[in-house]
Amino acid sequence: MLMGVIADDFTGASDIGVTLAKGLAGEGGMKTALYMGTPGNAALPDIEAGVIALKSRSLPATEAVAQSLAACEWLLAQGCCQIVFKYCSTFDSTPAGNIGPVAEALANRLGARGVVVCPAFPDMGRTLYQGHLFVGSSPLNESGMEHHPLTPMTDPDIRRVLAAQSENPPGFISWQQVQSGSASVRDALLAQAEEGRCLVVTDSITNADLVTLGAACNEARLITGGSAIAQGLPHNFIARGDAQGNVPQRVGVQGKGAILVGSCSRMTLRQIARHAAGHAVLQIDAEDLLLGKASRETLLDFIEQNQHRAPLITTSGDVSSVSVLQERYGREKVANAIEDFFATLAVALADAGVKRLVVGGGETSGAVVKGLQLGSVVIGAEISTGVPALLAMRNAQPMALALKSGNFGSEDFFNRAFQTLAP
Numbered sequence: 001m002l003m004g005v006i007a008d009d010f011t012g013a014s015d016i017g018v019t020l021a022k023g024l025a026g027e028g029g030m031k032t033a034l035y036m037g038t039p040g041n042a043a044l045p046d047i048e049a050g051v052i053a054l055k056s057r058s059l060p061a062t063e064a065v066a067q068s069l070a071a072c073e074w075l076l077a078q079g080c081c082q083i084v085f086k087y088c089s090t091f092d093s094t095p096a097g098n099i100g101p102v103a104e105a106l107a108n109r110l111g112a113r114g115v116v117v118c119p120a121f122p123d124m125g126r127t128l129y130q131g132h133l134f135v136g137s138s139p140l141n142e143s144g145m146e147h148h149p150l151t152p153m154t155d156p157d158i159r160r161v162l163a164a165q166s167e168n169p170p171g172f173i174s175w176q177q178v179q180s181g182s183a184s185v186r187d188a189l190l191a192q193a194e195e196g197r198c199l200v201v202t203d204s205i206t207n208a209d210l211v212t213l214g215a216a217c218n219e220a221r222l223i224t225g226g227s228a229i230a231q232g233l234p235h236n237f238i239a240r241g242d243a244q245g246n247v248p249q250r251v252g253v254q255g256k257g258a259i260l261v262g263s264c265s266r267m268t269l270r271q272i273a274r275h276a277a278g279h280a281v282l283q284i285d286a287e288d289l290l291l292g293k294a295s296r297e298t299l300l301d302f303i304e305q306n307q308h309r310a311p312l313i314t315t316s317g318d319v320s321s322v323s324v325l326q327e328r329y330g331r332e333k334v335a336n337a338i339e340d341f342f343a344t345l346a347v348a349l350a351d352a353g354v355k356r357l358v359v360g361g362g363e364t365s366g367a368v369v370k371g372l373q374l375g376s377v378v379i380g381a382e383i384s385t386g387v388p389a390l391l392a393m394r395n396a397q398p399m400a401l402a403l404k405s406g407n408f409g410s411e412d413f414f415n416r417a418f419q420t421l422a423p
């Protein structure tokens with residue numbers, strides 16, 4: 001294994017996994033495996049890049065650091081010479097972390113300084129200019145992310161957000177400097193390292209900027225960013241003759257399917273509304289879950305009876321219903337109750353023969369995948385930007401999954417993914 005990725009959520013892990021697996025157009029990527037949690041066993045010998053999915057974004061910082069360091073040790077033991085810490089392209093974090101604490105702990109472990117911090121993901125409209133993160137034409141704090149149920153983002157200045165959760169004040173490289181090319185960025189990172197800067201917020205607006213950063217980080221022990229930072233990284237290994245150039249294959253599995261959605265992000269709410277117009281949607285009252293009122297039989301029946309209508313079960317609510325519930329019961333209790341619900345439901349569905357599962361939401365995907373106790377999965381071709389089809393084995397049976405980040409996918413995503421996971 002040449003490169004190792006530690007991702008702070010499961011949708012993000014599949015997002016960066018497919019970015020590495022496909023690489024640059026015309027060249028291909030790295031043979032990449034996605035591990036659902038840090039594995040107990042050694043990786044298969046032909047894997048060139050390993051992505052470990054953690055569910056560490058909303059944990060207390062000390063736990064997130066401990067899990068990330070353990071993942072890092074495993075990746076180093078597999079031979080990785082470069083580690084990437086992948087977080088959300090909307091820099092989802094709390095005032096206490098976990099991006100700053102995890103990035104600094106990994107930098108200390110790897111002896112790295114002048115480490116790139118770049119959440120930009122231009123294909124999804126996330127750009128970083130003068131340290132400020134935009135989603136399309138809106139600053140981060142006016143993009144809807146200010147209402148996220150677990151990690152509301154209320155400041156678009158990533159330098160300030162990161163400074164508040166880091167021990168060392170972060171450095172900065174502007175877009176103008178990135179335009180001077182990879183050698184100049186490498187020099188700038190070295191200069192920042194010599195000044196003692198651990199983390200360096202680095203602007204990027206276009207994919208070409210991210211490829212420049214990738215080339216500048218050819219020798220870096222640690223890189224941090226959204227998935228798009230990984231675009232140019234396979235090239236470094238392929239150009240050296242270390243990696244072969246991989247193309248992700250289409251994944252499809254015969255059998256019943258279900259769609260489970262716990263994301264309350266703006267795009268997901270639109271996707272659910274669109275799905276409801278032509279397919280089967282069962283809305284669960286999230287408060288019923290907190291009061292222990294949901295019946296599993298009804299849910300299994302709903303999925304069984306609506307196989308021809310791409311059945312979707314959701315708890316998602318709009319900004320006001322989420323905040324009413326959180327004020328009544330507490331943010332963590334609400335999230336835990338809903339995530340437990342989805343984890344248990346996914347297991348019941350899989351036991352009842354469901355073989356295709358589309359999940360909406362990062363934390364929700366983490367809960368579902370942990371519930372299903374999946375180990376390593378194969379990354380297939382992309383269904384939409386940042387969302388690959390995944391092939392897992394459960395009880396020696398194949399299972400196809402798609403884990404969709406809250407704001408990813410077109411309005412018809414849920415039906416498209418449901419159909420795409422079939423052979």
Ligand SMILES: Nc1ncnc2c1ncn2[C@@H]1O[C@H](COP(=O)(O)OP(=O)(O)O)[C@@H](O)[C@H]1O
Nearest residue numbers: 149263265286315317335338361362363364406
């Ligand atoms: N109706 C609801 N009210 C409050 N919280 C909810 C509701 N439905 C789902 N949630 C919780 O909101 C969080 C959504 O996060 P996540 O699944 O990561 O979605 P996203 O990918 O959009 O960030 C989860 O913890 C989920 O359990």
Ligand SMILES: O=C(O)[C@@H](O)C(=O)COP(=O)(O)O
Nearest residue numbers: 011012015088089362405406
């Ligand atoms: O970088 C991204 O935007 C995604 O890969 C991601 O991590 C999104 O997180 P969720 O919206 O919580 O799924």
